[in-house]
Amino acid sequence: MKKVLVTGGNGNLGKYVVEALVKKEIKTVVLTTKTSITTQNNIQFFTGDLLENIGLKEATEDVEVIIHCASNPRNFLQTDIEGTKNLLNAADRNSLKHFIYISIVGIDKNDYPYYQAKLQVENIVANSGIPFTILRTTQFHDFVLNMIKTLDQSGKSDFITIPSGLRFQSVAVQEVAELLASIALEQSKGLIKDFGGPEVLHFEEMTKSYLETIQSDKDIILEIPEDIRHKLFTTGVNLCPENNTGKQTWKEYLNILI
Template identity: 40%
Template sequence: MSTILVTGGTGGVGQLVVQFLIDHDHNVRVYTHQENPPVPEEIEVCRGDIRTGSGLKEATADIDAIVHCASNYQEEGFTTDIRGTQHLLQAALQHDLPHIVYISIVGIDKSPYPYYKAKLEVEHMIEHSGLPWTILRATQFHDLVLNLIKQGEKPEEKKIVIPAGMRFQSIDKLEVAHRLVDLVERGACGHVPAMGGPQVLTIEEMADIYMRVYQRECVIHPMPLKSPLYDAFRSGVNIVLDRAVGHITWETFLRNRLQNG
């Protein structure tokens, strides 16, 4: 039975990875800064701060693999991603060279968006770390698009304001989490083929489906809103037509979300 360390194990995809690893009879260790993290009772918890490296020496001891999900796109300087990965790799190299599996993003090598540049830097660190490694790039999760739409929803005005011109090939994080667990069990593979969702939709189309599923009576207001992130989603770097391997559509995701609360 393998022992797997999961960073970011309390986040959206990390929580799913933890559960699927348990389902596959692995021993799972979660590294987190939270005092009482929402993890299953059978999970071993190692507390620390990846930004400073505290607790990583203990967390990386006697493990077979690492699933590295810790990330923070809102953080100034992307310390969690860049410094955190440096600390993680340094700690892992002191032990028996565990296999590290990293979840990355489609298109990070084609965009000047600062967070993407940070993710690409992390990829390069892992590639040259001396550890056996696997890197999986995925398109945006359905959750990200849902958050974008909800942020622009103004119920009192019966409208949804969205940044115009963006396209997504979004994927369900459940499918990505399953793939990450599969990659842990396969051993080091280097760069593996990307994962994209089953459809390419404009943000306007996705907002229309959202209104229909949630029975909203709103008018969609596409606006020429500017930001480096929106520009990335307009450029098409987030689309991988030849890797439409996801099965859960945007509408199915919304209906599942609505049904499960």
Template identity: 40%
Template sequence: MKQTILVTGGTGTLGKQVVKQLIKQGNTPIVLTSKENATVEEGATAVVGNLTLGTGLNEATAIADVIIHCASNPRNSAEVDIQGTANLLSAIPTDRSPHIIYISICGVDKSTYAYYQNKLATEKLIAASSFPHTIIRITQFHDFILHRILLPGLNEQESFIELPDKMSFQPIDIQDAAAYIVNSIREVPQGACLTIGGPEVFTVRELATTYLAYTGKEYAIRDLSAQSDFHNIFRSGINLTPENKTGTITWPIFLQNTL
């Protein structure tokens, strides 16, 4: 049976890939966007609404059978994630009961990092609602590793890369994550909280070594004992889920495709 699928955050990095894969499978997803005349993937329909302000959400949810809730903002998560989700839930018409698929992060239930705490609070909002739901916690994306971990430590002038030490990651490709999310639409929602990660676990030094090899840079790798709630997430192991390996696009394949 064909379903009407609403995607929040559908113009973001993950959301765009989710929308692409929905279209590829013959769906016509509705993309919630706060911008007038926003550009969405061909085959999708845009609807204007603002999660934080709560505007346009009644119209957006009026015919939704499934809501894939990708919208998030690490810099303003109290308003976008928590309040935005509360607004979304309250806007759903009383005669509808859509399957809500919420995208979260592996380890949010084990960290004091503020963004993770707000993601966990958002999970609890959804779990406490009357709607059928699936929560999917995902490890870090390849793009995150490249742009948030490796590139900031790159010193081109002195030919070294400086990285916080003792960190490990299980990066997953956005395409693999999106495929898992889209496939979960077919499953009967049972209030599950699922966790997925990429096909391999690497230390940060291994990730950097492979990156330098693909770029042809003969740089030294310097360890940095930076202490913060953010860095300690990746030292603690709570960001890993080796028993739930998903996807086929590995870090070397990502680098080959990207670089």
């Protein structure tokens, strides 16, 4: 029976990865910054900090597989880059057989700082000497939904202003979690093919679907994107239409969630 450690196991993706592992009856360990949890639903929790290099030795002891989900787009130089180095250095090389890293489609095609940090982490993992698998996915459905909600809440009551030209191939976070849990049962494969949602949609289409779902009659006003992150999503590097393996569509996601 394999013992799998999930970093970021309380996060948006990590919590579903943990759930998928438990369903597969895999012994699961979670590295968390929370201090009040030790064991829950047969899941072992270790309090630790990637950047401060606290609790990593204890959490990685006897672990055969690490699924590295922890990330911080606002503090990526420390959390993602330095934190990953600390994790790899702390890993029990006598037991660890497979290091799985979740990454993002297109990080090798754009100089957006967070993308460049993720690419650097990929290289750190690949050069660690530990057998590894890297999975790049498109944006999650909830990433797009949160973007729409933020724009909606910051605007007027009778219309929503959104950046034009953005496209997404959003995917269900649960589907990505299931894939990661399955990879944990397999041999390492290096950088595997991208995993994207079932459809490529313009942001305006996605916003219209959102407004229809919540039964809002707001008008949509388009503006030229100024934010560096918004501009990124006009380039198409975040898409992989040839790898549209995801099943849940944007509208299906909205209908379930809202």
